[in-house]
Amino acid sequence: MRRRQGFTLIEVLVTVAILAIVAGLAWRGVDGIVRTKEIAEARLDQVLRLNTVLAQWEADLAALHDTRVVPALSFDGGAARLTRRSEHGVQMVVWTLRGRQWHRWASAPVTRRAELQDAWMRSLQLLGGEPGDLAALPGVGQWQLYFWRNNAWTNPQSTGDQSAGDPRAQALPQGVRLVLTLAPESGLSGEVTRDIVLRLRAE
Template sequence: MDTRRRGFTLVELLVAISVLAIVAVLGWRGLDTIIRSRAALNEELEQTRGLQLAFAQMQADCGRIAMKEDIGGRSMLLAQPGRLTMVRMVFAENQPARAQVVSYRIADGVLMRRESVPTRNLRELDAAWIEALGPSTKAPAVVLHNNVSEMAIRTWAGGNWRPAGAEPVQKPGGGVEEPTGVEVSLRLRDRPASLVKIFLLGAA
């Protein structure tokens, strides 16, 4: 009786190696897909988080918007295509309230926020307002997001939404109907839909 143990043949080894190679390739492709999906999801979450932070800053500014009687009857908000400018009140401990011009604008896909030096001088406030509406400003810019393709703005006045740049709503007895709310839509590049937020003016 032959008691010698029979080993694997060359064909069996080749078959086993081929099976292992196929399993390894399938496993690598599945792992690669998971890693790519995770990276894309993390990037999307980071982009959304950046927009949420930008909206949080806008909400804080809208909540502290100045009243017309506080700034001598001047305009406290102007909505233009791709640009939002407002006057907000700044409150510091042991100091009187001061007015500050804040502007949001998009330039080359970058959403930036600028603010002027707080002041109680209306002439200085007028100069800061004019500078904020101009093509360039000395106020330092804070980058809120660098992948924004569009910022659409509407204001709520006279019981209707008004697009940016629309003529102000006239009151029946004379004067202008001031907006009480603002809607901001931000769209990222390569994204089909916009993220929309509505803010009350003077809600804080």
């Protein structure tokens, strides 16, 4: 009998088919791992950016400074305005929501009453794109602030939180609650709530 040598065509075809199936399964596995990694990295970036922006928000409130020249902290439903102590003076800071992006605007540090009053007036007329304006966080559907007064969270726009006279004389809250509602384009979902105890610095 002749010794059989090599492989038949059918054996080669079967082997090639098996290898193709294994390669296809392996490719799907690798592709799935790569996609999962990309999604995880994107989500991590989004979470890190959110935490960075919230840290800035907390830093602004931690440096809150009452000059008795303009309101140290106010919220009109659309924008939160505050005065904070900086290394070279006092800054006017505004947080506001424009087109599903949470913006932060900060004036240059000032040391004179008239300059601070001018910064306050400019803060009432912001349109976006001014020097000092930063699109801090995209994908925010809405936001709301609450003030802690008399052992309860209250709406800053409620009549109980508004002074009848000079707004500069308005008693500041002991705490601030921030509620951000994240939009789908943020890559995240749900609400983010941060409560901050105020430790006010006054002149």
